[in-house]
Amino acid sequence: QVQLVQSGAEVKKPGASVKVSCKVSGYTLTELSMHWVRQAPGKGLEWMGGFDPEDGETIYAQKFQGRVTMTEDTSTDTAYMELSSLRSEDTAVYYCATLRSRVVGDYFDPWGQGTLVTVSS
Amino acid sequence: DIQMTQSPSSLSASVGDRVTITCRASQTISSSLNWYQLRPGKAPKLLIYAASILQTGVPSRFSGSGSGTDFTLSISSLQPEDFATYYCQQSYSTPWTFGQGTKVEIK
Numbered sequence: 001q002v003q004l005v006q007s008g009a010e011v012k013k014p015g016a017s018v019k020v021s022c023k024v025s026g027y028t029l030t031e032l033s034m035h036w037v038r039q040a041p042g043k044g045l046e047w048m049g050g051f052d053p054e055d056g057e058t059i060y061a062q063k064f065q066g067r068v069t070m071t072e073d074t075s076t077d078t079a080y081m082e083l084s085s086l087r088s089e090d091t092a093v094y095y096c097a098t099l100r101s102r103v104v105g106d107y108f109d110p111w112g113q114g115t116l117v118t119v120s121s
Numbered sequence: 122d123i124q125m126t127q128s129p130s131s132l133s134a135s136v137g138d139r140v141t142i143t144c145r146a147s148q149t150i151s152s153s154l155n156w157y158q159l160r161p162g163k164a165p166k167l168l169i170y171a172a173s174i175l176q177t178g179v180p181s182r183f184s185g186s187g188s189g190t191d192f193t194l195s196i197s198s199l200q201p202e203d204f205a206t207y208y209c210q211q212s213y214s215t216p217w218t219f220g221q222g223t224k225v226e227i228k
Contacts, residue, residue, distance in 0.1 A: 004164075035217075037165075045157075045165075045208055045219040052215075061216045095165065104171035106212040107155045111164040 002026045004112035017084040022096030024077040033099040034079040040092040086119045127220035133228040140196040142223045144209035153213035160205040
């Protein structure tokens with residue numbers, strides 16, 4: 001059974017970068033397609049990007065292109081999401097989630113517990 | 122991008138009530154629709170995938186239906202642990218998009 005454990009809360013100043021980690025257990029990272037989703041205060045869920053197993057590449061939502069980098073360390077089964085040039089609107093809970101691809105469709109399961117990133121001067 | 126619209130945005134209900142949440146896609150998405158439950162301080166939980174398939178371990182009081190552009194999530198008899206926010210998500214094409222959420226509150 002896959003379990004995802006994320007790093008702790010972060011407070012960053014505008015213009016800085018943040019790197020959130022997501023440790024996988026129960027499977028190896030190479031067996032999974034890891035994605036990142038965020039939820040700003042009072043807002044809904046927003047997909048940021050993740051690994052596309054069909055292409056073997058990481059895809060990013062257009063909104064975050066150029067500002068987000070998603071990487072993986074297969075030696076430690078840890079995925080990372082780094083967001084740069086932070087602004088107050090990036091204050092949110094960031095989740096890692098495993099994308100499952102089935103014949104009937106794709107879905108995110110399981111999810112990490114979330115990491116609160118606060119951007120404040 | 123495919124826009125997902127949920128209604129209502131919030132509702133108040135009592136334990137034992139039947140609750141129905143709707144989700145509409147801006148274009149046809151076949152049965153590529155998932156439902157998640159979010160509770161404060163907890164990891165989001167998959168309830169339903171492919172519009173109507175109950176995820177393993179999810180109570181049978183949850184059910185999903187629909188295809189094309191219109192979908193529903195139903196809870197047959199609301200339990201205390203069901204007070205949460207529910208999101209639909211389309212998996213038809215990237216970018217994956219979510220509805221704005223439906224908060225189910227205690228009446």
